[in-house]
Amino acid sequence: MKKIDHGKLPQHIAIIMDGNGRWAEKHAFGRITGHRRGANSVKAVVKACREIGIKYLTLYAFSVENWLRPREEVDALMGLLDKYLRSELDEMLRNGIRLVAIGDIGSLSGPLRNMLEEAMEKTAHNEGMVLNLALSYGGRDEIVAAVKGILKDCQIGKITPQALTKELFSTYLYTADIPDPDLLIRTSGEYRLSNFLLWQSAYTEFYFSDVLWPDFRRRHLIEAIIEFQRRERRFGLTSNQLRRDGTYTG
Numbered sequence: 328m329k330k331i332d333h334g335k336l337p338q339h340i341a342i343i344m345d346g347n348g349r350w351a352e353k354h355a356f357g358r359i360t361g362h363r364r365g366a367n368s369v370k371a372v373v374k375a376c377r378e379i380g381i382k383y384l385t386l387y388a389f390s391v392e393n394w395l396r397p398r399e400e401v402d403a404l405m406g407l408l409d410k411y412l413r414s415e416l417d418e419m420l421r422n423g424i425r426l427v428a429i430g431d432i433g434s435l436s437g438p439l440r441n442m443l444e445e446a447m448e449k450t451a452h453n454e455g456m457v458l459n460l461a462l463s464y465g466g467r468d469e470i471v472a473a474v475k476g477i478l479k480d481c482q483i484g485k486i487t488p489q490a491l492t493k494e495l496f497s498t499y500l501y502t503a504d505i506p507d508p509d510l511l512i513r514t515s516g517e518y519r520l521s522n523f524l525l526w527q528s529a530y531t532e533f534y535f536s537d538v539l540w541p542d543f544r545r546r547h548l549i550e551a552i553i554e555f556q557r558r559e560r561r562f563g564l565t566s567n568q569l570r571r572d573g574t575y576t577g
Contacts, residue, residue, distance in 0.1 A: 331379065331549060335556045337509035339383035340376065341531070343523055344368070346515030346539030353539070359403040364541035366407050370415065373458055375545040377422050379552070383457045383505055387523050391431065391465035408462070409439055412446050419446070423455025429501035430464030459505060466525035473499035502527055510555045512548075514540045532558055 344365060351361030369386065376384045389404060396404075419426055426447050432440060443462075476499045480486045486495070497503065507527040513519075516537040520528065534551040536543070 329553050331552055332556050333380060336380055337532075337552065337555055338381075339385065339506050339508045339510075340381055340552075341385040341387070341508035341511045341524055341528075342372065343387045343511070343513040343517075343521060344540045344543075345513055345517055345521075347541060349515060350539040350541040358400055361541060362400075362404060362407055366411060368540055368543045369411065371544050372548055373415075373424070374422075375548050377424060377456050379549075381456060383459060383508075385429075385459040385461060385502075385505070385508065385524070387461045387464065387521075389430075389462050389464070390522060391434075391463055391468055392522070394434070394463070405436065405439060409442065412442050416446050416449065419450050419453065419458070423453045424450060425453040425455075425457050426450045426460070427457060427505075428460045428462050429469075430462045431468065432462060434463040457505065459502075461523070464501075464523070466520070466522045469501050470526055472501075497526070500526060507531065509560075510534060510551065512536060512551050514538055514543050530560070532560065 347361035347365040348358045349361075350364065351358050372386075373384065388408065393404070394401060418424075428443060428447065432443065435443065473496060477486070477491065477496070481488060502524070507529070508524060508531045511520075511524070511528055511531045512534045514536045516535065518535055524531075532555050534554055536547060536551065538547050
């Protein structure tokens with residue numbers, strides 16, 4: 328396998344972790360077993376990103392739409408989050424990983440929300456990598472919340488409508504302190520965003536893998552990064568323009 332160019336790493340990788348249910352069906356297991364196996368992939372990918380040198384990793388862990396799933400499955404997913412926070416906190420502290428979360432965190436149960444907030448507080452000063460969990464998250468909900476925040480600040484005179492720019496709008500998003508993703512990976516062969524990071528993905532490179540999430544490991548992550556490094560990111564410019572200003576990396 329071709330080696331990664333560590334001089335051209337994506338700063339921020341986002342992953343839609345899809346395929347737990349199909350993996351379970353393929354192996355004649357229940358869906359909850361598929362989610363449990365998927366949790367092993369989370370651990371493997373977080374570790375790989377930290378070792379490779381990725382600065383930000385965002386995982387689509389639970390969408391707002393996922394609340395509509397059967398109660399048993401929702402409870403199992405919340406239980407897996409609880410288990411992950413309990414088992415991985417020491418690992419995050421040892422490896423300098425800062426945990427953050429985006430989404431409607433208030434929808435989580437009190438004990439689970441408290442545990443999440445405690446883990447974020449304990450890792451707040453870590454500088455090796457940011458692990459960003461999208462929990463009870465929806466891209467459209469995020470944009471609506473940002474608009475509401477802007478309208479409120481306009482009403483109290485904190486900002487004016489004329490002052491609104493794309494950059495200012497971004498500061499009202501959940502990801503205000505996180506750069507937009509350079510690379511978005513979706514597993515299981517599906518080709519859609521599923522309401523994930525809609526604003527932030529305007530110039531993101533997409534990589535779609537046929538691998539089901541419970542089977543996704545370090546080698547698959549490396550394949551995605553290598554494919555990313557083959558691409559020319561022009562941001563609306565031409566290759567000649569990028570060559571002239573010295574930012575061409577294709």
